[in-house]
Amino acid sequence: MNETSAQIGTAAILLAAGRGERSGHSRPKQYVELCGEPVLRRTIRAFQASPVIDLIQVVIHPDDAELYDAAVAGLPALPAPVPGSETRQGSVLQALEALQPVSPQTVLIHDAARPFVSGELLERVAAGVGPGQGASPAIAVTDTLRRGVGELLTDTVPREQLFTMQTPQAFPYRDILEAHRKAAQIGQDHLTDDAAVFQLFGQKVSRVAGERGNMKLTRPEDFAYAERMIATTMETRTGQGFDVHAFGSGDAVWLCGVQIPFERNLKGHSDADVGLHALTDAIFGALADGDIGSHFPPSDPQWKGTASDVFLRHAMERLAQRGGRLINLDVTLVCEAPKIGPYRDKMRSRIAEICDVDVGRVAVKATTSERLGFTGRGEGIAAMAAVTVALPAEQ
Numbered sequence: 001m002n003e004t005s006a007q008i009g010t011a012a013i014l015l016a017a018g019r020g021e022r023s024g025h026s027r028p029k030q031y032v033e034l035c036g037e038p039v040l041r042r043t044i045r046a047f048q049a050s051p052v053i054d055l056i057q058v059v060i061h062p063d064d065a066e067l068y069d070a071a072v073a074g075l076p077a078l079p080a081p082v083p084g085s086e087t088r089q090g091s092v093l094q095a096l097e098a099l100q101p102v103s104p105q106t107v108l109i110h111d112a113a114r115p116f117v118s119g120e121l122l123e124r125v126a127a128g129v130g131p132g133q134g135a136s137p138a139i140a141v142t143d144t145l146r147r148g149v150g151e152l153l154t155d156t157v158p159r160e161q162l163f164t165m166q167t168p169q170a171f172p173y174r175d176i177l178e179a180h181r182k183a184a185q186i187g188q189d190h191l192t193d194d195a196a197v198f199q200l201f202g203q204k205v206s207r208v209a210g211e212r213g214n215m216k217l218t219r220p221e222d223f224a225y226a227e228r229m230i231a232t233t234m235e236t237r238t239g240q241g242f243d244v245h246a247f248g249s250g251d252a253v254w255l256c257g258v259q260i261p262f263e264r265n266l267k268g269h270s271d272a273d274v275g276l277h278a279l280t281d282a283i284f285g286a287l288a289d290g291d292i293g294s295h296f297p298p299s300d301p302q303w304k305g306t307a308s309d310v311f312l313r314h315a316m317e318r319l320a321q322r323g324g325r326l327i328n329l330d331v332t333l334v335c336e337a338p339k340i341g342p343y344r345d346k347m348r349s350r351i352a353e354i355c356d357v358d359v360g361r362v363a364v365k366a367t368t369s370e371r372l373g374f375t376g377r378g379e380g381i382a383a384m385a386a387v388t389v390a391l392p393a394e395q
């Protein structure tokens, strides 16, 4: 074993350079959102969560750089994506060549269009590789198979010993690189999986149990089905937040991301936007992920005077990193003045913009406390917020 192969045991290649022509979507299918998350991002997360994967190499179409950047924003860092090729097989070869400097021992090759791959399957496939031998998930055919000519059905095909193939397929890196190079040299360049390339030169591929859930998104109806699958694995969580800031001398207050001219300001380390602070805490609450003070300690001078949308955006990123999405949010401001009504819709739009959600999911309400207590005496403003989020149930 040389020094580099000792460093990287198992690499994964995620193929995302196709055009998805059968999917019926205007953008390539790996960038289509399922329940608010791009397919590719979901696939990457599944690999990043696996202890058997040391390195992930994504292959993309050169036209998709912007879509790719948006899809991976906020995820743990990945190596720069490799440009793909005209065919799936060509894209794999590009990625295998790009892995040469690290030269892993084993490589798993996976269609990015299969976002439901499980951690168990990754482990099974990786464990199935041996010297000179690959491994692939496969599922025994259970339906009756029959040939057809035009509209007419003809003879039955015995289904014993027939399997449908899935990815990821795993191989010793050096051997699959050689096989792909040789296949390209002899003009065998339209094979639809890597097991076929490997077997072309007499090398063996063993079968491990595939998973029905590990579907490849291919046709339009697959996307609605996939969203239903995700919905059954999501749970709804709620969070609440509360905050108070005292009035000080000034001529405007920040409330829910909107500056309102007023005879006073709100005192605080940041811009003292009590509404956004309560909302940010509500999101941290739904994630059971500390609070605004633990993420942005008031003792840290870097947050002095910070616009509070920075805090809210951070909470939204934490939500996205967990594969979650915001369902709705509701903020209540408690004060005698300033009047909130005239600014309500502006506040809703601003919050919707920061959180990247539809404004119909954002409520801002206001009430006085009937001149009672500190808000009634005009000493400050209080805010409460509630949110619901959808989060993968496994967490």
Ligand code: CTP
Binding pocket: 015, 016, 017, 018, 019, 020, 021, 022, 023, 029, 030, 059, 084, 085, 086, 087, 088, 089, 091, 110, 111, 112, 113, 114, 216, 217, 218
């Ligand atoms: N793929 C690739 N490079 C290609 C073709 C395909 O990286 N030149 C990837 C796809 O992005 C996909 C996987 O290989 O993740 C499986 O291919 P397929 O399901 O056929 O995807 P597309 O080729 O994108 O779809 P279509 O055939 O409908 O155009």
Ligand code: MG
Binding pocket: 018, 088
């Ligand atoms: Mg294709």
